[in-house]
Amino acid sequence: MFQHVTVAIYFVYACLGLIGLGIAILFYMKLKYLATLKKTEQYRLKHQDYFRFIQSHLHEDSDLPVPPGKLTALERRVIQDKFAEWIEQFKGEIRNRVVELCDKAGFVKDELEQLDSLFFGRRVEAAYRLGNMRAAEAVPRLLQMLRKQSYSPLTIILGRAIAKSAKQEEQLKEMLELMLRHGKPIHNLVADVLLETDLDSSKLLLKLLEDGNTDFVKVALVAMWGQAVPEVIPALDRLVGAEEKDVRAEAVKLYLSSNPVLKDETIKQLMSDNNWEIRAAIAKSLGSLHAAGSIPLLRNAMRDENWWVRNNSAESLAKLGETGFEILCETALRGSGVERETALYHIEKVMNEGTDHDAVDQMVSFNKKRLLYDRYFGVAERKPVRQVAAVGGDYSA
Structure with a gap:
């Protein structure tokens, strides 16, 4: 029994020794780190004149001198x-x-x-x-x-x-x-890496869009965001009809960001695509493009099974003047289910934002919408009462 106790005592001493050693190593590393920081700052100050000299001669054609003297690794x-x-x-x-x-x-x-x-x-x-x-x-x-x-x-x-x-x-x-x-x-991450290059990125991205490797095409489509390269429009026009769903979706969103003039047949085809991202993207763009001829398509899209498509369609209708706003009022009054709730939400949004308009033309447009609002819902009732939340409990997005 005493032998086991002796072993236990020695084991405790060994553990305490290891703990002490670990603490000593941590203190040493901390002190070494602080010393390195101090030395680093000293070296920055020591070579301040050299840094100023290099900066002042960067615009000249003369050769720049290497750092003087025998230098330590740090x-x-x-x-x-x-x-x-x-x-x-x-x-x-x-x-x-x-x-x-x-x-x-x-x-x-x-x-x-x-x-x-x-x-x-x-x-x-x-x-x-x-x-x-x-x-x-x-x-x-x-x-x-x-x-x-x-x-x-x-x-x-x-x-x-x-x-x-x-x-x-x-x-x-x-x-x-x-x-x-x-x-x-x-x-997305690879596209960010690619844009670090000093080479002509627009030329490279155009080549990647035309490449047979689908991964290259995806990277190029992501990298194209925020870059105005008119030469890629023909390639985007082709990729809009690509078979792969995510390639087609990215191509459509990028194509719409270039503010193209869309034909009615093209709009109809995109609004019936089986990918909800494409339907949502085209629905959102129709309001910015002021495509008043697409109001019937947007009205039908408010019955879509996807919340994003319904929401973007209602948002675009609200941007399409009095005609689009009247469609929202009719839907809120005579519609049912999720389309009615979506219409009510965006009607309230338009009416609440009305006081924020400062420009005369915006105030005139809002007053016309106010008259339509009063015609459908009555002057005394300040806002239509919604029964449930705007999203309608749809989480398919």
Whole structure:
């Protein structure tokens, strides 16, 4: 019995020793981190004059000098981080001069050597820094790492580094293929990575839209948002009829964002599509396009099984002047079920927003809608009473 107690006591002492050792290691790491921060700030101040000199000569044709003197590893890292910060801030020829200075100072060579490190963290950090320095010579190595890499956060880091550094479209296409080969739904993220490139993105996106790889098309459609590229309209016109549902939906939404002149037959076809996202997108756009001829389609769409389609249709009707607003009033008075509730919601919304109009034409339009409102619901009754919530309990969206 006493032997077991002795073993237990020794075990407790061992545990206490390990705990003490762990606490000592944590304190050491904390102190080392604070010392590094202090040293980093000292080096920033030490090389402040050098940084000012480089900045003042970035617009000149003369060669930029490398950092002076014999530098410690941390000192080089401080200067390298400053150069990387400038590369992110500057564009064009000024950025290129800083990139050349990074190569001339040996920073790119140092990070290339770190790609062979036995430590995973150092390899990740090296890939990240090579991308920040736009190191074109690192792209083949980074692509090689991406080929061997299973999907993980490192996939995104490598892809972004390649996109920043690549000087050839073929390298970007290979990067896209390697990132998307795992079948993950990361097209939005990959599109964001792709737009980091310094190459002509509009030309590249047009090629991707015409590519036979469906994943490339999805990435291009996402990346096109917010970019005015008239050359892609023919490709979008073709993709509107694509067989794949999500490609067709993204193409339709992007096509509508370009404010096209839609034919009545095209509107009718899109409003009857079996994908609710397409029906909702076209219903929303008809109000912005002021397509008064589509009022019957919007009226029928208020009976749609999907809440987004019904809501966007009612919203567009409210934007189509007195005629559209009168359709909403008729639906609220004589309709039933979810279409009536949707109409009531948007009627109340229009009437509540009426006092916010400052322009004369907006006030005139609102007064006309007020007369229609009073005709259907009476002057004394300030608003139609809804029996249930506007969404009608439909969660199909």
